[in-house]
Amino acid sequence: MTSSTTTPGGLARFNTLEEPAARAALHELCASTTWAHRLLTGRPYATGDDLFARSDAAMADLTDADLAEAMAGHPPIGRPKPGDPTSSREQRGMAGASDELKAEMLELNLAYQERFGHVFLICATGLTGEQMRDALRERIGNTPAQERETVRTELGRINRIRLAPLVEENAPA
Template sequence: MTSTSTPPGLARLNALPEHAALAALHEVCASTTWARRLTDARPFATDEELRTASDAAMAGLTAADLAEAMAGHPPIGRPKPGDPTSAREQRGMAGASDELRAELLELNLAYQEKFGHVFLICATGRTAEQMRDAVKERIGNAPEQEREIVRTELGKINRIRLTRLLEEEA
């Protein structure tokens, strides 16, 4: 339902053809299942309704869906070249020393070897030291525990990206 009370960015997302909505949401999260669930749940009356649907879709992702979502994220400390989203999200790495960057790379590789995927954290607003400390803490987790932490972190990232998408759409 698109009305004058629907925020402009949300009204535009609601009105997009299915293929365009899927593409826009896939830029937020690389999980096809997540993007499909949100596309199918349209129209949203409020931004919060969209975020709630995002959280519900994230909660329902399988391990394979989570792996697909994680594949869309570069390792901490190595944002995708030319990708303003990953550069913005990893801004906390900007002032990191070469020593800290090397330590993070080593920790990322150890984490990836243990869990089979990149270390994923909502990096927005975090310093390089905070990210290093988080990977050090989380590398000791059991795989099942870590998968649920990753699910939570992906949910946080998706909420931030959805907000940005709606602002860009406005």
């Protein structure tokens, strides 16, 4: 590892957190205990890129059960968790959606859940409600195997976005 003077401040703090606190911080980002364990065992990280690479590798190795555990931590699109600023921010594209679009998303979400047995997961950051709806319409036609890999990719993108503040210089201790 490089010295802490070259490791971003937030990452240096993450590297030195006691394991229970680091595990809790990671669990806030992703509900997969396997993913969190893999990131914990990779500490210390010299750079944010090292942390992101470890996250990507952990995501690639998740089993179906691990993916299900991770998805269980995500609310349906259009219904962010009350009091959760992260899910509200990530789903901002649905905030100003018309009642018709919200009703269509609810219907599509239910159909998706019935087909695949889990919540529709998409990296919603920066997407409009219409873009999320269009992706949902398209993905509902996937096979379960195709959708599982799409979910893995989307979850990896979400985790990278959520990990980024952990690396920042002024990240909370």
